[in-house]
Amino acid sequence: MASEPVCVEDFEPYLKARVSDSFWHYFRSGADGEQTLRDNPLAFQRYRLLPRCLRDVSQRDTSTSILGHRLSFPVGVSPMGCHAFVHRDGEIATAKGVSNAGSAMVLSMWSNKSLEDVAASVHPDTPLLLHLNLLFDRSRMEAVIRRAEAACYKALVVTVDQPTMGNRMHLRRSIDVDPTITCPHILLPGEELTHEKARAIVNESKAVTWKDILWLTGITSLPVVLKGILTAEDAREAVRHGAAGILVSNHGGRQLDGVPAPIDVLAEIVNAVRGSSVEVYVDGGIRKGTDVLKALALGARAVFIGRPAIWGLAYDGEKGVEKVLGILKEEFSRAMALCGCSSLSDITPDLIATMPYSKM
Numbered sequence: 001m002a003s004e005p006v007c008v009e010d011f012e013p014y015l016k017a018r019v020s021d022s023f024w025h026y027f028r029s030g031a032d033g034e035q036t037l038r039d040n041p042l043a044f045q046r047y048r049l050l051p052r053c054l055r056d057v058s059q060r061d062t063s064t065s066i067l068g069h070r071l072s073f074p075v076g077v078s079p080m081g082c083h084a085f086v087h088r089d090g091e092i093a094t095a096k097g098v099s100n101a102g103s104a105m106v107l108s109m110w111s112n113k114s115l116e117d118v119a120a121s122v123h124p125d126t127p128l129l130l131h132l133n134l135l136f137d138r139s140r141m142e143a144v145i146r147r148a149e150a151a152c153y154k155a156l157v158v159t160v161d162q163p164t165m166g167n168r169m170h171l172r173r174s175i176d177v178d179p180t181i182t183c184p185h186i187l188l189p190g191e192e193l194t195h196e197k198a199r200a201i202v203n204e205s206k207a208v209t210w211k212d213i214l215w216l217t218g219i220t221s222l223p224v225v226l227k228g229i230l231t232a233e234d235a236r237e238a239v240r241h242g243a244a245g246i247l248v249s250n251h252g253g254r255q256l257d258g259v260p261a262p263i264d265v266l267a268e269i270v271n272a273v274r275g276s277s278v279e280v281y282v283d284g285g286i287r288k289g290t291d292v293l294k295a296l297a298l299g300a301r302a303v304f305i306g307r308p309a310i311w312g313l314a315y316d317g318e319k320g321v322e323k324v325l326g327i328l329k330e331e332f333s334r335a336m337a338l339c340g341c342s343s344l345s346d347i348t349p350d351l352i353a354t355m356p357y358s359k360m
């Protein structure tokens with residue numbers, strides 16, 4: 001690889017160089033023709049910034065909070081399974097990088113490291129949230145939730161866009177998983193991680209409905225965030241069913257191909273829940289500090305990144321994740337200055353001009 005990475009995209013080749021072809025495709029792939037995967041980052045170009053001049057931006061405060069927990073800037077890491085495919089310390093390395101950067105992390109239920117070991121590796125103030133796929137087996141679900149509560153996780157983030165596995169292109173290839181790599185929250189001791197097993201587990205979510213969200217909010221005091229909402233109607237349902245947060249997401253283009261980029265539905269969802277206390281976040285295709293600023297101007301409280309964290313992990317483990325987040329923070333702070341914003345409350349919708357979709 002040529003020189004030191006200077007922007008988020010510069011980290012991607014390190015993942016390709018570090019892992020086998022099948023692991024590379026596992027992280028990179030989207031569903032079907034990958035229209036949504038391609039559109040997620042491109043969609044940000046449909047929004048242009050209208051900067052304000054001659055405002056004092058000599059002191060800028062990039063900090064914010066999610067669900068009452070402080071972040072040094074409004075970017076966290078979304079849940080992704082199996083970081084140990086990339087780095088032997090897996091999610092522990094990712095979480096340490098997140099913690100050093102003053103960011104937040106949603107630990108995937110498909111993580112290779114236990115939620116307790118991950119929690120023990122970060123600064124106690126780091127907001128760690130636990131991701132869940134709601135499965136049939138309630139006693140198993142409840143056991144994981146109790147562990148998350150005991151380990152001081154700050155919220156549960158439930159995937160709601162995966163009643164079955166999307167038609168992922170990487171599934172054309174088999175993945176040779178080192179048998180020492182396991183998913184301790186999902187697999188029983190001695191059970192091996194295979195495509196078939198993963199698909200069967202995801203398929204357990206097929207019959208999950210809003211009633212199950214009521215069940216979940218009823219059995220835990222942790223705030224519940226619903227991840228994968230793309231419509232105003234579902235956003236209003238989320239409020240009615242006790243969600244504390246909504247993560248507007250299309251699963252990084254890995255579920256239903258052809259859905260809009262999350263940034264394109266964000267403002268409508270923010271409007272739909274206005275007046276409630278629900279916090280709205282967004283992920284999908286965020287690669288630049290200006291993307292973060294655009295998302296906040298359109299009403300997101302914070303944004304999350306997926307693949308870029310994995311690219312950073314491949315680049316240099318914990319330090320690589322911290323570096324990716326550090327670059328985003330610096331870019332975001334610079335974008336704030338260039339837009340005339342000294343705090344997040346200055347980032348308002350009037351900074352955005354929209355470009356319409358153009359016909360093919």
Ligand SMILES: Cc1cc2nc3c(=O)[nH]c(=O)nc-3n(C[C@H](O)[C@H](O)[C@H](O)COP(=O)(O)O)c2cc1C
Pocket residue numbers: 026027028040078079080081108110131159227249250251252253254283284285286304305306307308
């Ligand atoms: C390898 C990989 C695994 C993922 N696993 C999950 C998952 O188990 N549950 C989930 O809700 N989202 C999952 N996602 C989606 C991410 O949480 C996130 O929504 C997406 O990656 C954001 O888009 P970005 O990668 O363009 O930043 C996964 C994404 C990747 C790349």
